[in-house]
Amino acid sequence: MNFSASDPIALLVNNGAKQLASLSDSAKLDVRLLISHVIDKPLSYLLTWPDKQLSPQQYQHFSSLFEQRKQGKPIAYLVGFKEFWSLNLQVSPATLIPRPDTEILVETILNNHPQSNIRCLDLGTGTGAIALALASEQSSWNIEAIDFQHEAVALAKSNAKRLGFSQVNIYQSDWFSTVEHQKCFDVIVSNPPYIDALDEHLVQGDVKFEPKSALVADDNGYADIEKIIQMSKAFLKDTAWLYFEHGFEQSKKIHELFSQYGYSEVTTIKDYNGNDRVTYACYKQ
Numbered sequence: 001m002n003f004s005a006s007d008p009i010a011l012l013v014n015n016g017a018k019q020l021a022s023l024s025d026s027a028k029l030d031v032r033l034l035i036s037h038v039i040d041k042p043l044s045y046l047l048t049w050p051d052k053q054l055s056p057q058q059y060q061h062f063s064s065l066f067e068q069r070k071q072g073k074p075i076a077y078l079v080g081f082k083e084f085w086s087l088n089l090q091v092s093p094a095t096l097i098p099r100p101d102t103e104i105l106v107e108t109i110l111n112n113h114p115q116s117n118i119r120c121l122d123l124g125t126g127t128g129a130i131a132l133a134l135a136s137e138q139s140s141w142n143i144e145a146i147d148f149q150h151e152a153v154a155l156a157k158s159n160a161k162r163l164g165f166s167q168v169n170i171y172q173s174d175w176f177s178t179v180e181h182q183k184c185f186d187v188i189v190s191n192p193p194y195i196d197a198l199d200e201h202l203v204q205g206d207v208k209f210e211p212k213s214a215l216v217a218d219d220n221g222y223a224d225i226e227k228i229i230q231m232s233k234a235f236l237k238d239t240a241w242l243y244f245e246h247g248f249e250q251s252k253k254i255h256e257l258f259s260q261y262g263y264s265e266v267t268t269i270k271d272y273n274g275n276d277r278v279t280y281a282c283y284k285q
Contacts, residue, residue: 005059009035010050016066023072030075031066037079038062072205085133089159094151096214098129101271102191105245105278106133108269112241112280113187116140121235123175123190123228124148126214128156128168130189135165144181146173149214175224176231183285188232191245192224222253229261238285248275255279 007015016031024030036043038061039054054062065078076082076097082089084098085106091097109120118138122131122145131145145168147153156170173179193214225244232242242263246254251268258266263281271277 005056006053008051008053009046012054012062013046020069023070030069033075033079034062034065034069038065082127084127084129085136087129087132087136087159087163089127089129089132090155090162091127092151092155094149095126095155096191098127101277102129102245103133104269104271105189105191105243106130106137108278108280109134109187109189109243110137115186118142118186119184119237120144120187120189121179121185122146123188124192124214125156125170126152126191128159128170130191131156131168131170132160132163132165135160135168136163139167143168144179145170146175146179148172148174152214175227176235179235182234183237185235186237186240187243188228188236188241189243190228192228193221195221195247221247221250222257225250225254226257229257229263233261233283233285236283239282241280241282243278243280245278246276248277251276251279 012035013028013031016034017028020027020030032043032046035046035054038058039045068078069075074097076091077093080090080092082091082098085103089098116138117140119142120131120134122128122134122143125131125145125147128145131143134141135143145156147156147170150172153170153172160166160168160170171178225246228244229242236242242258244254248271255266255268258279258281263283266279266281268276269278269280
C-alpha cells in the first residue's frame with residue numbers, strides 16, 4: 001500500500017482512492033466509509049478532522065478491510081450496513097445488497113396506493129428493504145415479508161426490530177408455501193431471482209460476491225417470475241396488483257406472462273438509467 005500508519009485521514013483517503021480508482025466509481029467515498037466504520041465516527045468527522053491519525057489498532061483494521069476492497073469485496077459487506085430509502089440496513093453475504101434502483105419499485109407502489117388500509121406481501125425480502133421502506137411511509141399498512149433463507153429472515157427481523165417496524169410480519173417461506181391468507185392481499189411485490197445462470201454479469205462487480213440463490217433462476221431467468229405470476233392469483237384480492245423488479249431486457253417477456261395468466265393493465269417503469277426495471281399488473285377475478 002502507498003500509505004502508512006502515521007498518515008493523516010486526508011492522506012489515507014487520497015492515496016486509497018487512487019488505488020481503488022480502476023475498481024470503483026466512488027473510490028474516495030469507499031475509503032471514507034471504511035475509515036468511518038473503523039473509527040466509529042460519521043463521515044462528517046473525516047471532513048472536520050482531516051489531520052487526525054488512526055490508532056495502530058484502527059489502522060490495522062482499516063488495512064485489512066482496504067485489502068479486501070481491493071479484491072472487489074463490496075463495501076456494504078465490509079462495513080455491514082447499506083442505506084436504502086434513508087434506512088440504515090444491516091446486510092450480510094446471505095442477502096443481496098439493496099440498490100438504488102429498487103427504490104423505484106417502492107416509489108411506484110407508494111404512488112399507486114395512497115390508501116391507509118393496504119395489505120401487502122413482499123416475496124423474497126432479503127434484508128427487508130422493500131417491506132421496511134413501505135412501512136416507513138405507511139405505518140398503517142399490514143405488511144408480511146417472506147424469504148426462503150433462514151439467515152435472511154433473521155437479518156430482516158433484526159433490521160425491523162432495530163428500526164422500530166414491529167408491525168411487519170417476517171417469516172420463512174418457499175414463495176407461498178407457508179403464506180396462510182388467500183385472496184387477501186391488495187399488493188404483492190417481489191424482487192426475485194431473475195438472472196440467467198450463464199449471464200456474464202454474475203462474475204462482475206459486487207454481484208460475484210452475492211448469494212447466487214437470490215440472483216439466478218432457471219428458464220433464462222424467468223422461472224421464479226412465472227411461478228409468482230401464476231401462484232399470486234390465489235392470494236390477491238379482486239382487482240389487486242402484482243409488482244416485480246426485473247432485468248433491463250425482460251419487460252417484454254413479463255408482459256407476455258402477465259397476459260398469459262389473465263392479468264391486465266400491465267405497465268413498465270424505467271430506472272434512473274432509462275432501462276426497464278419495474279413491471280406491474282392488475283389481477284381481476
